[in-house]
Amino acid sequence: MAVARNDDRDGIAALLPLPNATFHILLALRTGEMHGYAIMAEVKRLSDGRVRLGPATLYGAIKRLLAGGLIFESVERPVPELDDERRRYYGVTELGERACAAEVERLNALLSRAARARTRPRLREG
């Protein structure tokens, strides 16, 4: 089982490939600190509605991301008029940022490999 390490690049490599929900949550939190419903909405928006995280999936992933040190629970609150004290806000840590960037890099490399494989001419029989 991969262990998240806070100090080395290898720790991030061991986390890859990031699971779908994890990657989407990190992508959503890159835009700023958010509460659960906002994360859910942002993930839906980012994926053009293809990825819909339910409450259990979302908080299960949040629990593991917190344990792995990829996100943190924010102590800062919005202005009282906009705040709902029952909500908790989350943000991405530096480790989370690096993991997300590494996953983007990995997917880019995969896509370019896929594109090259597609354009390679086929050998004709005979």
Added chain:
Amino acid sequence: MKRRSVETQQRIYRVMLKLFPRGFRREYGAQMLQLFTDEMRRAPSPSRVWFATLNDLARSISYERMEDSMRKGYLAGLMGVIVMTVGLVGVVTGRRGDGSNLAVLGLGLMVVALVGTAVIFKRSADQPSVVAAGAGTASRPMVAHLRWAAIPVAIPGLIFGFFGLAWMSPAPGMIGVGILAVSALIWRGFGGRL
């Protein structure tokens, strides 16, 4: 949606939350209920939300329960107790009769069980991140949980293997090795690491 109707749906969802491990529920139950309520208030029809919610719960409950059991070391403890018992039977049987080999093997098994369980407990206490192993059950197939079936399959394999070695008899030994091989295949087949 009408307020009264939302309250009824909330009550049902709250009951369903009881299926999650207590620690998870205590930490995130209120947030999950809040999220569910937000969804319900914005959704055009409750049936659509319920369909997604049931799907979400079905995938998450088993995963959270399994993770909770693993963290608490229940499975490791159970396995340790079983292997220790087999070892103890070997020691007692060996000391009663002439089977000094049996007693030594029994003692060996007990040591292995003790050390193995202690290592697993230690690793559980260190709380390794499971981010790479499947944070977000949305991406983790339910079938992956079936790999745990390898553990009950392995136990008779260990018992057969133990008696095969103890009696220096190839038949139970071979059966034990065969069962252990099947167990390893189940583990690997459902995504476990050896």
